[in-house]
Amino acid sequence: MKTAIVKNMGFIGDILFSTSAAKDLKCRYDMVLYQMRFWEPFELLKLNPYIDDVIVSSEQFDYDKYDQFVCGEVDQSEPATIQFQRACGVKNPELSYRVYTNKNFDWIAQMYILHLRQTQKKKVIAYQANWEDRTFGFTKEEYARGIDIPPFGYGGRRRATAYILEKLARKYTLVEVGLPSGAPNGTLGVFSAPMYSMTASIIKNCDWMIGGEGGLSNLAAGVGTKTIITGDFIHQLYGWNGCIKKIAEPKMGPKTYFPDEGHVTLDPFLTDDEVIEQMENIIG
Numbered sequence: 001m002k003t004a005i006v007k008n009m010g011f012i013g014d015i016l017f018s019t020s021a022a023k024d025l026k027c028r029y030d031m032v033l034y035q036m037r038f039w040e041p042f043e044l045l046k047l048n049p050y051i052d053d054v055i056v057s058s059e060q061f062d063y064d065k066y067d068q069f070v071c072g073e074v075d076q077s078e079p080a081t082i083q084f085q086r087a088c089g090v091k092n093p094e095l096s097y098r099v100y101t102n103k104n105f106d107w108i109a110q111m112y113i114l115h116l117r118q119t120q121k122k123k124v125i126a127y128q129a130n131w132e133d134r135t136f137g138f139t140k141e142e143y144a145r146g147i148d149i150p151p152f153g154y155g156g157r158r159r160a161t162a163y164i165l166e167k168l169a170r171k172y173t174l175v176e177v178g179l180p181s182g183a184p185n186g187t188l189g190v191f192s193a194p195m196y197s198m199t200a201s202i203i204k205n206c207d208w209m210i211g212g213e214g215g216l217s218n219l220a221a222g223v224g225t226k227t228i229i230t231g232d233f234i235h236q237l238y239g240w241n242g243c244i245k246k247i248a249e250p251k252m253g254p255k256t257y258f259p260d261e262g263h264v265t266l267d268p269f270l271t272d273d274e275v276i277e278q279m280e281n282i283i284g
Helices: 012-028 042-048 081-088 104-118 140-145 159-170 189-205 217-222 234-238 272-283
Strands: 003-007 031-036 053-056 067-070 124-129 173-177 208-212 227-232 264-266
Touching: 003 012, 012 031, 012 042, 012 081, 012 217, 042 189, 104 124, 104 173, 104 189, 124 189, 124 217, 159 173, 159 208, 159 272, 173 189, 189 217, 208 217, 217 227, 227 272, 264 272
Parallel strands: 003 031, 003 067, 031 053, 124 173, 124 208, 208 227, 227 264
Antiparallel strands: none
């Protein structure tokens, strides 16, 4: 029996991206295993019909028994899905990936979101609990100067996400998803898996997902919910004058992986009021 093990020790978004290789691997191997270091996406990977088992561990195994495929560090100048599929020997890699959800959680989330729509008569929008941490506030001039003020970036500030959400709440029903600021991945250990799986089902039933680039916005794209993300986080870290890498066009965010499905990355230089205006115009 031929067995492949995909080893991805990256963050949750990277793990989701690497599942894009599973279907091709399942055509070539009898068994496809995934190894990762976070519990959060455990159930979502177990529900993937092309993945036979999931191992949550950073330990080294006897890889002589398997064909090992290592999904290593991502170069943000190219979509991560393409990089990971290539690492797994996929000859014709594709941009997109799919996240498979728990049908029971889907039903619970559907009833919950339906109740919100019927009682409040508004569109239901999911947003990241730690959105502020995924933002930077800067002008074009501040970005061009490139003087970093850790942890607040080139403008020395973050976006006023509480203000943005307060204004959006006048028109939409907002549902907070994810863990609050300061709560690292793996905080709840094994209990993170059902929480993250339920979160996927809630987002799946919302009209939109808003926030910054990261695991939750990429989760939303994977379950088929359209996203609007503020572009300042990507631009600060990886844009043409980024503080980590300088890339003319970073290939990150849901719009990269699903270019034809209505995902939006906002101009990084918008003011908070302009972010509100554009989000309202897009959502309607």
